[in-house]
Amino acid sequence: MTQTANESRAQVTTPSDREIRTERIFNAPRDRVWKAMTDPALVAQWWGRGNKVVIERMEVQRGGYWRFVEHSPDGAHGFGGRYREVTPPERVVQTFEWDGMPGHVLVETMTLEELADGRTRLVTVSLFHTTEERDGMLHTDMAEGMNQSYAALDKVLAQLG
Numbered sequence: 001m002t003q004t005a006n007e008s009r010a011q012v013t014t015p016s017d018r019e020i021r022t023e024r025i026f027n028a029p030r031d032r033v034w035k036a037m038t039d040p041a042l043v044a045q046w047w048g049r050g051n052k053v054v055i056e057r058m059e060v061q062r063g064g065y066w067r068f069v070e071h072s073p074d075g076a077h078g079f080g081g082r083y084r085e086v087t088p089p090e091r092v093v094q095t096f097e098w099d100g101m102p103g104h105v106l107v108e109t110m111t112l113e114e115l116a117d118g119r120t121r122l123v124t125v126s127l128f129h130t131t132e133e134r135d136g137m138l139h140t141d142m143a144e145g146m147n148q149s150y151a152a153l154d155k156v157l158a159q160l161g
Contacts, residue, residue: 012143017131022124024150028157030114034089036156046152049145061086
């Protein structure tokens, strides 16, 4: 089954004054999506919007650390956090912090839902400390960058198939 144009872009909503919710359908079974999102070698192929990404740490377990550095034309950008919950192949809760705004930590909850037709629904809810922090994120190119990364993830998933 192929994706519609609407499904190939993440749907971004704000369910509360401190949350951003994104939803995206992937044309792959949940186990394959889980693997692409938790295997450092695969994450490095899609996470950085087409830029080189170095996975410095990725300890996918409760209490484990993660740190990625994206190398873009305007320099290196580090991101990191800790895993709070890991329930394969359906759920990860982690903190997320960008080196450019230290101390502004959000909590991301990612769920993968296996659909009856062999596809997977990804839902991510990002919880910010304040409404202002959430709104600041909404006014960046977050959605476009996410869609670029998810398009690269589509290619990785197709290669895994």
